[in-house]
Amino acid sequence: MGEDTSDYERIGGGEAVRQVVGRFYELVLADPELADYFVGSDLVRLKRHQALLISQVLGGPAEYDGRALGAAHRGMGISSEHFGRVVVHLVAALREARVSEDIIGRVGDVLGGTKTEIVEA
Ligand code: HEM
Numbered sequence: 001m002g003e004d005t006s007d008y009e010r011i012g013g014g015e016a017v018r019q020v021v022g023r024f025y026e027l028v029l030a031d032p033e034l035a036d037y038f039v040g041s042d043l044v045r046l047k048r049h050q051a052l053l054i055s056q057v058l059g060g061p062a063e064y065d066g067r068a069l070g071a072a073h074r075g076m077g078i079s080s081e082h083f084g085r086v087v088v089h090l091v092a093a094l095r096e097a098r099v100s101e102d103i104i105g106r107v108g109d110v111l112g113g114t115k116t117e118i119v120e121a
Contacts, residue, residue, distance in 0.1 A: 008060030
C-alpha cells in the first residue's frame, strides 16, 4: 500500500468499520455503567451514523449525515468517566479487529477531541 492509502483502506474499508462498530456497541450495551443511556435509542440508525463518522475519521468517504456531536448528546449529562469508558470500548473493538496501534492512536486523538462537545456533567 502506498503513502496515500487511507487508514480506512488499510483496515479493510466499510465492511471492517461496520464490524468494529457492531462489536463496539456490544461492549457499550454490556457495560452496566453505560447501557441506560441507550434505552429507547434507534440502534440501527445509531450504528449507521457511527460507522459513517468513523469512516470519515479514518480518511474514507466523508458521508456523515448525523447531527453535530454536541447536539446529539445534549441533555444526557454524560460524565467524563462515562466518556472515557466509551473510548475504552471503541479502542477494544479496534484492537480485537487487529487494527494497528498507530491507526488506533489517530482515531483516539480525533475522538478525544470531541470530549468538550459531549461531556456535560
Ligand atoms: C467517543 C465519543 C463519542 C462519539 C464519537 C459519539 C458519536 C455518536 C454519534 C455519531 C451518534 C449518532 C448521532 C445521530 O444519529 O444524529 C451518537 C448518538 C448517541 N450517543 Fe454518542 N458518541 C460518543 C460518546 C458517547 C458517550 C460517552 C455516550 C454515553 C455515555 C454516548 C451516548 C449516545 C447516545 C445515547 C446516542 C443516541 C442518541 C439518540 O438515540 O438520539 N455517546 N453518538
